[in-house]
Amino acid sequence: MENMELHSGIMPVKGIWWKPAPAQEKRWVIISFIWCLILFAMMPLWHFKGGQNPAGIRTRVTADEFETRLNKFIKDYQVGEEKGIPVVQPPAGSDVYIAARMWQWSPILKLKKGAEYTIHLSSLDANHGFSLYPARLNFQVVPGYDYGLKMAPDQAGTFYIICNEFCGINHHNMIGEIIVEE
Amino acid sequence: MYYRFVTFHGLDMLIFFIIFFEMAILYFAGPVLLNSRLPAPGLGWLSFVLMVVGSLLVNVMVYSGKADVMFTSYPPLKADPLYYLGIILFAVGALIVCILFLASLAVARKNKTYEGSIPLVVFGALTACIIAIITLLHGALIFIPTLLWSMDLMPMDAEVYRLMFWGLGHSSQQINVAAMVSVWYLLAGLTVGGVVLNEKISRMAFVLYILFISMASAHHLLVDPGWGPAWKIWNTSYAMYLAVLASMIHGFTVPGGIELGQRLRGFKNGLFEWLSKAPWSDPGFSGMMISLVVFGFMGGITGVTIGTEQINIMVHNTLRVPGHFHVTVVGGTALAFMAVSYYVFPLIFRKRVAFWGMAKVQPYFFGFGIAIMGMGMTFLGSMGVPRRHWDSTFSQAPFQPPFPDTINLFQAVMGIGGLLAAAGALMFITIAVVTVFFGKPVTADSIKNGESGIPQGVLKLPAQSYTGANVEQVHKEGAKGTVVLAFVFLVCFVLYYFVNWKMLASIWKVG
Structure with a gap:
């Protein structure tokens, strides 16, 4: 390279700037690109090999329809009531409905450890956030959509549904409950 | 009240402050750096008025309690129509500035105010301008229908809104x-005569931003019921992480260019003399470096990881x-903008920076404060603490999720970081x-006498272009220190990423 010239990013570039990159920089671009491909491959891979995916069964539903399904579900399996919210104990493997509305999660669930349930989430009004503590599961609950997620609790105890999407003035008091029994 | 302030904070910081500054950068990169005329200054003032009126209107609506809808304003939560109108006015104003910038590039080219191709900095600003136009069009596409919806003139699907809103x-x-x-x-x-390692690579990285970055709307929709896995994977990864690739390239070429610039200036011993002999008391330099590290190490790594489906x-x-x-x-963009302000004051306003001693430490307060606060938030979030929430004891709720006592510690960390950063701000x-x-004005004498309030890069501008035998030698030796730092970065990235997969594997099966 004769008459080598280097300049800052403030200088206009005379002549042709499409020149071969220095070896160091080229190597860094290649390494970065390989890392990007690994980052990309991990996601489809986890759909085949991993146990935690947000795919679910996604359908549209109106608030009225969802409420009808919810009420039937509560009627079929209700075992009690706590703080005015029905407590429901569905059989293993069944479809379970949880409705979010300002500012309550309904119903309270009693589930069996190790069993699998299809939990349907929807909102009867605004956006809400389903955040199961301390299980660290977070899903968006959107009005007009039924999000059916297969969940398999692997530990017993009391779990809390914290609403983590802003939904109005009482958002911070919107807490639900899921009890998992041995 | 808490929610109202979060709404304020989101809009004023994330949209109004930052876009005002970006429009200023466009005025700087066009007419100033290319030394050309600004076409239609009248339109410029009109756009400024639109932006000010729009942002005031939004602030008045939020303050009067007619728009407690958060920055995101997800329907069916509804604000006063004037709130949406304010955002639209602001966006139109910004759009006019973008068009003026493009016009100023055309004028500069026609009047031949520069030779060859536009400088890399202007190229980057052009990238920002194009992305801004794409963004503002998304904004129009969603906020005009939302305005009509708020006046009961049309229906609005909650999921479609989420997609388009995040497009903005x-x-x-x-x-x-x-x-x-x-x-x-x-x-x-400006600060150390940093060079461009390779124009082609840096410019291609900017183009990757334009091509892929709008797909990031998907980052907000990964656990939504509206979209399938294929859509989520393709979009959240910006089509195989090509925009991440762009940032990793800049993350190497910026410090690499600084290293070569410093080596050309004689600081060429060992791996890191270019860093140890750098002007750390120049807030323009320290602010830029802290911004680079906080953005790359903390922001970049956490962003890619949590944006994984x-x-x-x-x-x-x-x-x-x-x-x-x-x-x-904040730690990245806002700090970089603060750092460049220390050069804008003497170069554009022709004023010596006031409280120079304070200016020297300001980037450290702000940058480290935000870094500490971000760390506190990240740990709290890992323990399941929700955002946009003001009571982690849930004292009035029907049930009280029992957070462990450690969250008190991390809330304190977050608070201390926040206070440091607020002090810096x-x-x-x-x-x-x-x-x-x-x-006080900058005069020829004040520069000659090296009076306080003038950054070292203004007192004596480092060489912006280097030629000669020395150049070839430095270029051949390369940016060795930067290579080491880049690999430290990569190791952190890989570790953090896979630790998160490991944590994921331990939670309930779900799908």
Whole structure:
């Protein structure tokens, strides 16, 4: 390279700037690109090999329809009531409905450890956030959509549904409950 | 009240402050750097008025309690129609500035105010401008229907709104990224004569931003019921992480260029003399470097990790999300903009920076404060603490999720970081206002005498172009220190990423 010239990013570039990159920089671009491909491959891979995916069964539903399904579900399996919210104990493997509305999660669930349930989430009004503590599961609950997620609790105890999407003035008091029994 | 202030904070910081600054960068990169005429200054004033009126209107609506809808304003939560109108006015104003910038490029080219191709910094600003136009079009596409919906003139699907809103909301963050990277290149040149390692690679990286960055809307929809896995994977990864590739390239070429510039200036011993002999007491330089590190190490790594489709199950709407975007937008972008201000005051306003001693430490307060706060938020989020929530004891709720006592510790960490950063922000505002309105003028004498309030890069501008035998030698030896730092970065990235997969594997089976 004769008459080598280097300049800052403030200088206009005379002549042709499409020149071969220095070896160091080229190597860094290649390494970065390989890392990007690994980052990309991990996601489809986890759909085949991993146990935690947000795919679910996604359908549209109106608030009225969802409420009808919810009420039937509560009627079929209700075992009690706590703080005015029905407590429901569905059989293993069944479809379970949880409705979010300002500012309550309904119903309270009693589930069996190790069993699998299809939990349907929807909102009867605004956006809400389903955040199961301390299980660290977070899903968006959107009005007009039924999000059916297969969940398999692997530990017993009391779990809390914290609403983590802003939904109005009482958002911070919107807490639900899921009890998992041995 | 808490929610109202969060709404304020989101809009004023994330949209109004930052876009005002970006429009200023466009005026700087066009007419100033290319030394050309600004076409239609009248239109410029009109756009300024539109932006001010729009942002005031939004603030009045929020303050009067007619728009407690958060920054995101997801329907069916509804605000007063004037709120949406305010945002639209602001966006139209910004759009006019973008068009003026493009016109100023055309004028400069026609009048031949420069030779060859536009400088890299202007190229980066052009990237930001194009992304801004894409973003603002998304904004129009969603806020005009939302305005009509708020007046009961049309229906609105909650999921479609979320998609289009984030087409505006996340893309606007990519204006920040492109503008911030341009500022890095600008300050690298102004403070230490940092060079461009290779024009082709850096420019291609900017083009990757334009091509792929709008797909980031998907980052907000990863655990939504509206979209399938294929759509989520393709979009959240910007088509195989090509925009991440762009940032990793800039993350290497900016410090690499600084290293070569310093080596050309004689600091060529060992791996890191270019760093140890750098002008760390120049807030233009320290601000840029802290911005680079906080953005890359903290913001970049956490962003890619939590934007992974499955890992997002653990993260969505927890405090980890604000933990991420405060280190990118505030620790990264806002700090870079503050750093460049220290050069804008003497170069454009012709004023010596007031409270120079305070200015020297300001970037450290602000940058480290935000870094500490972001770390606190990230740990809290990892323990399941939700964002946009003011009571982690849930004292009035029907049930009280029992958070462990450790969250008190991390809330304290977050608070201390926040206070440090707020102190840094107040220092900056004080310095900026006093300098612009009451600052002492920069004169030939004050530069010759090296009076205080003038950054070292203004006192004596480092060489912007190097030729000769020495150049070939330095170029051949390369940026060895930067290579080491880049690998440290990569190791952190790989570790953090896979630790998160490991944590994910331990939670309930879900799908």
